[in-house]
Amino acid sequence: MSCTLDLYTDYLISSTGQTSATGLSRLMDGAVSHDQVTRWLSSSYLDSEQVWKQAKPVIRAAEQQRADDDFAVLLVDDSILEKAHTDPSALICTHWDHSKGRFVKGLNFVSLLYQAGELALPIAVELIEKTEAVVDPKTQKIKAKSKYTKNEYLRAMLRVA
Structure with a gap:
């Protein structure tokens, strides 16, 4: 699985506290690594x-x-x-x-x-x-x-x- 705009925005909208690439990875039980999230954020505008x-x-x-x-x-x-x-x-x-x-x-x-x-x-x-x-x-x-x-x-x- 990779990080996508839908996944990332759903994570931000549903989060009630601080958000991070590590937090998204943890929420996805490691199916998306924090490095994948960071690379996707770096490559996306x-x-x-x-x-x-x-x-x-x-x-x-x-x-x-x-x-x-x-x-x-x-x-x-x-x-x-x-x-x-x-x-x-x-x-x-x-x-x-x-x-x-x-x-x-x-x-x-x-x-x-x-x-x-x-x-x-x-x-x-x-x-x-x-x-x-x-x-x-x-x-x-x-x-x-x-x-x-x-x-x-x-x-x-x-x-x-």
């Missing part, structure tokens, strides 16, 4: 379109069962997964953390969550890559900047969904 394709059938089924006076919401989240000890790259770099009031090194991502009653599903996610070099006018130091604003990422995610 999962974008918002693929996340939406997985979530869409579940959401459409839930919409048909929802009462007319019930409503659903889209929740937007801008998160940073701190990676203080990881070497910097376009993905792992400093980002302003508004909850801490300071810059932190980590992985910044914007996600879109659909929620209706008890159902809550991620429908899109965009990783913030800082690939553009700009000069800070105050310090004259070169800083990295994302090619797109978070607003532009959000609008792109809404177009997918």
